[in-house]
Amino acid sequence: MPRFAELARATRLGDPGPGAPMTREELGAHVAHMVWESLSDLLLSNESSQLFSDLGVSTEEGVPSDSATEELLIYLMWAHVRSVRQVFHPRTNGDPVKCVLGALHRAIYEDLEKRGITSAELPIFEQRAAARYFDYHHALEESPEVLGMAAARHLGRSDEPSCKAARILASWAQEIFQPLQDFLEEIEIIPPGDPQPE
16 A cells, blocks of 8 residues: 555544534644545545546556645645635634644644654655646636646646546545635634633
8 A cells, every 4th residue: 555545544533513622733634634534534435546547547446546645635735724724814813824724734743744644755845736726726716627627637647637537636625625614714712821611
C-alpha cells in the first residue's frame, strides 16, 4: 500500500455541537481533522474507484499512488480553506481568518511530517498547494464544471479528463462547502487563554 495512504486513516472527530466556543488554534486544528476525515471517506467510497479508473490513476488495494493522493488532499484542503474564508471574512477582519488558516495548515503539515514527509519534501508540497489553491479559486469563479475539470487534470495528469470524472470532483467540493459553512457560522471564536464556558 502506498506510504501516503496511511495519512487517510483519520480517527473519527467528535462534533463539538452548535455554537461551540473555540480559539482560533483549536478551530484550525479541528478543520484540519475534517480534511483528513474527508480524504478517508472519499478514498473508501464507491465513486473513488471509478474516478481513479476514469482518470487512469494507478491504485494498489484500491488506494491511488502517493502523488494522486497528495493531489486529492490538496483539493480537499482548498475546499475547507475556501469555506473558512467565505464564513469569516464578512464578519471579522482578516487577522482571525489568517490565524485559523495558519493553524489548519500547521496541523496538516505536522501530520505529514509524522507520516514520513521529509523536511525537503514539505516546501515542495506547500508550493504545489498554493498553486492549486490559485487554480481552483479561479476555476470556481467560472463554474463548478470548470473547477471539476481543473481538479481532474491535476489528479489524473490528463488534458482531456472525462466529464464524469469532473462532475464527481466538483460534487465532492460542493458537498464540503455548505455543511462546513453551516457548522462554521455557529462557531464562536474566543481569544486564546479565555476560559471555556461550562
